[in-house]
Amino acid sequence: MSGAVDRQALHRVLAERYGEETAARLENSTVAVCGLGGLGSNIAIDLARGGVGKLILIDFDRVDISNLHRQQYKAAQVGMLKTEAMAENIREIMPYTQIVTYNVKLTEENICKYVADADVVCEAFDEADSKAVLINTVCEKLPEKYIISSSGMAGFGDGNDIKTRRITDKFFLCGDGKSDVESEKTLVSARVSLCAAHEALAALKLLAGKI
Amino acid sequence: MVKINGELTEAAGKTVEEYLSSAGYDKKRVAVELNGDILPKCAYADTVLKDGDSAEVVSFVGGG
Numbered sequence: 001m002s003g004a005v006d007r008q009a010l011h012r013v014l015a016e017r018y019g020e021e022t023a024a025r026l027e028n029s030t031v032a033v034c035g036l037g038g039l040g041s042n043i044a045i046d047l048a049r050g051g052v053g054k055l056i057l058i059d060f061d062r063v064d065i066s067n068l069h070r071q072q073y074k075a076a077q078v079g080m081l082k083t084e085a086m087a088e089n090i091r092e093i094m095p096y097t098q099i100v101t102y103n104v105k106l107t108e109e110n111i112c113k114y115v116a117d118a119d120v121v122c123e124a125f126d127e128a129d130s131k132a133v134l135i136n137t138v139c140e141k142l143p144e145k146y147i148i149s150s151s152g153m154a155g156f157g158d159g160n161d162i163k164t165r166r167i168t169d170k171f172f173l174c175g176d177g178k179s180d181v182e183s184e185k186t187l188v189s190a191r192v193s194l195c196a197a198h199e200a201l202a203a204l205k206l207l208a209g210k211i
Numbered sequence: 212m213v214k215i216n217g218e219l220t221e222a223a224g225k226t227v228e229e230y231l232s233s234a235g236y237d238k239k240r241v242a243v244e245l246n247g248d249i250l251p252k253c254a255y256a257d258t259v260l261k262d263g264d265s266a267e268v269v270s271f272v273g274g275g
Contacts, residue, residue: 039275126275128240135242135269139249154274167244173269181274192275 007096014051022208023051029207032056032118034106034134036082038187039150040124041072042196043203047122048090050204054098055090057083058114060105070189106130111137115145120203123149124196126181139171148202152176153195155184162191164198166211174198214265223262228255231268242269 015023029052033040036059044055059082063073077085083101090097102114111134115121121142123134131149138147152175153162161176175195181187205211212219215230222230227250231238243250244267250258260266 035275037275124275126273128271128273131271132240132242136252140251150275151271167267167269168248171249178272180272187274
């Protein structure tokens with residue numbers, strides 16, 4: 001399936017670009033992506049391409065036709081579990097990324113169990129309450145983990161307003177902080193993926209030791 | 212004075228819970244950083260803001 005792309009060749013091209021030490025650090029890293037919608041589907045692909053060795057993909061939902069305008073799924077995948085569809089897409093792009101999928105809804109009670117193996121947790125939910133629960137739970141119960149979150153990327157607002165801020169030693173926040181989907185009424189692929197790229201870049205920098 | 216979200220306020224003496232209510236925050240949608248750490252939600256009612264404290268209330272909005 002992966003044709004002429006073997007594991008050593010993929011490692012070599014990453015090592016040529018990042019340096020051997022950074023490539024190895026990323027390959028030995030694990031990131032949990034919590035939610036596989038507009039943010040999470042883009043984050044997961046950015047991290048796989050970026051050389052992260054293992055991804056924990058968590059979502060309870062199925063791909064819907066209304067997702068195709070901004071989420072990294074294909075029309076043929078409508079109806080599939082997002083976890084399975086995203087695992088399939090990543091395997092086509094980067095066949096040696098280890099993938100663990102959990103088809104569950106994360107709650108305050110089960111979060112710690114599902115993200116336990118991650119070095120970095122990426123919050124990629126759509127509901128504000130769920131974002132707050134994940135951040136508060138990880139910061140309180142798993143204080144050794146890095147967590148990256150997003151708030152404010154709805155609508156047609158300025159792309160330059162999307163920023164990454166370090167709130168504590170372990171907690172990073174991306175987005176413009178205010179563009180709410182409830183008031184903006186829409187989510188635009190380019191702006192959501194911009195915010196996703198902020199999360200993915202923060203994760204890669206942390207894992208590479210460049211923050 | 213207590214610095215909250217970059218601005219000096221008269222919140223000294225209030226608990227975090229009292230401050231959040233008076234400022235109109237929805238507690239279900241926030242994370243509170245106080246002097247460099249995220250304050251556990253169970254501590255909001257017992258944590259009194261003091262002169263010199265620095266806090267940030269992260270108020271999440273929907274979309275993703």
